[in-house]
Amino acid sequence: MSSHYETLGVTRDASAEEIKKAYRKLARKLHPDVNPGQDVADQFKAVTHAYEVLSDPQKRQVYDTTGNENGTAGGGGGGGGFGGFGDIFEQFFGGGQAQGPASRTQRGRDALVTASIELKDAVQGTVYTLDIETAVTCTVCNGSCCQPGTSPETCTICHGQGQVQRPVRSFLGQMMTVETCSACRGFGTTLPNPCNECMGQGRVRERVSKQLKVPAGVATGTRIHLAGQGEAGPGGGPAGDLYVEINVKRHAVFEREGNDLHATLRIPMTAAALGTELKLDTFDGEQEIRIEAGTQSSDTVKLSQLGVPRLRGGARGDLLVHVHVETPTKIDAEQRELLERLASLRDEEFAEGRLAERGGVFSRLRDKLGHRA
Numbered sequence: 570m571s572s573h574y575e576t577l578g579v580t581r582d583a584s585a586e587e588i589k590k591a592y593r594k595l596a597r598k599l600h601p602d603v604n605p606g607q608d609v610a611d612q613f614k615a616v617t618h619a620y621e622v623l624s625d626p627q628k629r630q631v632y633d634t635t636g637n638e639n640g641t642a643g644g645g646g647g648g649g650g651f652g653g654f655g656d657i658f659e660q661f662f663g664g665g666q667a668q669g670p671a672s673r674t675q676r677g678r679d680a681l682v683t684a685s686i687e688l689k690d691a692v693q694g695t696v697y698t699l700d701i702e703t704a705v706t707c708t709v710c711n712g713s714c715c716q717p718g719t720s721p722e723t724c725t726i727c728h729g730q731g732q733v734q735r736p737v738r739s740f741l742g743q744m745m746t747v748e749t750c751s752a753c754r755g756f757g758t759t760l761p762n763p764c765n766e767c768m769g770q771g772r773v774r775e776r777v778s779k780q781l782k783v784p785a786g787v788a789t790g791t792r793i794h795l796a797g798q799g800e801a802g803p804g805g806g807p808a809g810d811l812y813v814e815i816n817v818k819r820h821a822v823f824e825r826e827g828n829d830l831h832a833t834l835r836i837p838m839t840a841a842a843l844g845t846e847l848k849l850d851t852f853d854g855e856q857e858i859r860i861e862a863g864t865q866s867s868d869t870v871k872l873s874q875l876g877v878p879r880l881r882g883g884a885r886g887d888l889l890v891h892v893h894v895e896t897p898t899k900i901d902a903e904q905r906e907l908l909e910r911l912a913s914l915r916d917e918e919f920a921e922g923r924l925a926e927r928g929g930v931f932s933r934l935r936d937k938l939g940h941r942a
């Protein structure tokens with residue numbers, strides 16, 4: 570095994586310019602386009618590899634110190650040291666080995682659609698009808714892309730390779746580059762009789778309806794993954810996946826926070842003072858709740874386990890009913906008289922207000938609901 574210096578035919582103290590010159594000279598002579606044959610190709614690889622190591626000051630230093638480019642002393646720089654020459658090799662060959670024709674059959678794309686559901690459906694789960702435009706395999710040609718009874722023909726330009734060689738000028742002189750065949754667009758075959766239904770694509774766009782099972786507990790942003798229900802691939806290829814992102818609509822009465830639901834209950838001042846029982850419409854039907862005598866505005870009545878279920882099963886959140894005590898705004902003379910009498914009985918005729926400290930009930934409520942103060 571000769572050293573990289575020997576391979577390039579330069580001395581150990583050769584300058585970067587000398588190394589480059591030596592490499593160009595050898596590369597011109599040994600380039601596989603100029604000089605085909607396995608021996609020459611191997612030599613070219615060795616020369617290219619030697620140049621890659623010696624033209625990189627860091628690699629060269631490692632090589633000079635240890636005798637191989639991996640930095641392991643005593644490794645001897647065996648014949649398997651071509652691992653790292655990909656960069657420069659591909660630079661000259663435009664991707665190295667020819668890749669052969671591309672297949673018309675490919676996997677379809679994944680698709681993402683949104684499903685807007687009611688809050689009630691998020692609480693209880695539902696079956697949602699997705700109406701989406703997608704790609705489906707052409708039923709006329711079954712994805713073959715050809716009119717029934719016909720088949721693709723080998724491309725006469727690239728002879729089925731999907732690629733053609735084209736000469737280009739480079740600093741190594743004239744070289745051949747490999748390009749996708751424009752006659753067959755790289756497929757290696759042409760379609761003399763493309764399917765009329767799908768224009769030779771093997772698939773068509775169509776509106777389809779799908780029934781989607783939405784589990785209880787979903788929230789806005791929850792994604793449901795339906796494997797193999799995305800767009801059908803070209804040329805009869807398998808379908809990609811379908812992702813459905815849930816959007817839960819705002820509800821007029823209930824606001825969701827995690828798995829709890831919040832609602833505001835407006836009751837008259839008298840009911841708050843005297844206490845009462847009343848019925849509320851919830852997602853679980855009519856529920857009876859008790860308003861204790863002396864209830865204050867912003868007091869909360871908790872209906873345990875009437876919130877949103879956990880997505881993966883388990884306990885439900887709660888329904889929290891925030892009481893809002895309504896002060897009468899229009900009162901007649903008799904009501905005024907009664908209220909004045911009440912105020913008098915309670916020594917409140919000249920009641921003074923006082924400012925509450927911050928952190929009182931309103932701040933706490935706002936914090937709880939996630940609003941900014």
Ligand SMILES: [Zn+2]
Pocket residue numbers: 707708709710711712713714715764765766767768769770771772
């Ligand atoms: Zn077709």
Ligand SMILES: [Zn+2]
Pocket residue numbers: 724725726727728729730731732750751752753754755756757758
């Ligand atoms: Zn072709």
